[in-house]
Amino acid sequence: MEFGLPWPGAAVAREAEEAGITAFCTGDFVDNDAYEVLADMVANTRTARVGTGIAYAFARTPYAHASAARTLHKKAPGRIFLGLGSGAYSINRDWFGVEADKPVARMRDIAGAIRAWLHAENGAEVEYEGPYYRVKARVQAPVLGRLDVPVLFAAFNKGMVAAAAGHADGLIGHGLFTGRWWKDIVRPAAEKAPEGFTEHGWLITAIDDEAPERAIRDARRMVGFYLTVKTYDPFVEHHGWTAEVERLRNAFRKGDVDGMAAAVSDEMLDAITVCGTTAEARARFAERREEKSLARDLTYLAPPAFLTSDRRRVAYARSSLALLEA
Secondary structure (H helix, E strand, C coil): CEEEEECCCHHHHHHHHHHCCCEEEECCECCECHHHHHHHHHHCCCCCEEEEEEEEHHHCCHHHHHHHHHHHHCCCCCCEEEEEECCCHHHHHHHHCCCCCCHHHHHHHHHHHHHHHHCCCCCCCEEEECCCCEEEECCCCCCCCCCCCCEEEECCCHHHHHHHHHHCCEEEECCCCCHHHHHHHHHHHCCCCCCCCEEEEEEEEEECCCCHHHHHHHHHHHHHHHCCCHHHHHHHHHHCCHHHHHHHHHHHHCCCHHHHHHCCCHHHHHHHEEEECHHHHHHHHHHHHHCCCCCCCEEEEECCCCCCCHHHHHHHHHHHHHHHHC
C-alpha cells in the first residue's frame, strides 16, 4: 500500500517525497483548474506520480483531456494519471452548460474517446464512435504516438464502480468511504475488473498536537459537508446514519455549521476519518490498515477543505506525514 497527498504546494511536496509520499493529486473547482495545478505538480516533483483526482469529465472535451495529458507527459513521462469524475447533474447543467443525463454511460464513452487520442499513432487517423462522443481526425503532424496514461473514474455507488471496472484502469474512492463500504459495495461491484486495476481513495486526515479539538472539529465539518449531498443517501442508509444526517442537513439549511458538525457522531467520525493528536491518529490509522478499510493501492491523506484556510491545510498535510512513520 502506498500513500499520497492532495497537492500541498512545492515546499511541502519536497518534504513529502522524502518522507515516502508516492503520489499527488489535484482537482477542479471554480478557483482551481486541475490541469494548470497539475503542471505545477509536474514542475515541482521528482519521482511521484501526479494526476487529477479529480477533473470534471464533462467540463472538457476528450481532446482537451488528452492534449493536457500529452503536454504534461513530455516533462513527466510515466508519471501522469487522469482521474475523472462525472460531477453532479446540476453542476454539469448549471455551471458547464452540458448534458449529463446517464452519467455512467457518458463516463464509459468519454473514456473511450480520450483513449482514442492517447493511443493514436503517427500517420493514422484518430477514430472513435460512441453514443455521445465521435472523433474522426487526421492530424497532419508527427506529434502523436501511443501513451499509456492510466484513466481512473471517481466512483461512489455500484453503477459507477462497475463502469470503472469495465472501462477504466482504476477507481478513486471518496473521502467518506468506510471499511464497510469498501467491503460490501465497492469491491463486489469491481470484482470483474481486469488484472492491474487499481484502487485509489481519499482519507480525511486532520492532526494537530497543539489543538487536537480543532482538528477533530474540522474533520467533523468535512464529513458533515459531504453528507449534505443526497447522492450519498445509499451510503447513509447502509450505515444506519439516517437520523444523524437528517439533523446535520437541517442545521446546514439554517446556516448552522457548528450544528452540522455536532450532528456527526463519534461512530461516524471514527469510521470515516483519522484525526486528533499524532498518537490518536497513528493508533486509528494502524487499525484502518489492519482492517483493510483503506484503498488497497494508494490512499491520499486528505486535509479537510471545508472552512479551513490554505495555511491550516498545509499544516495538516505536513502533520499527516507522521503517519508514514507508524
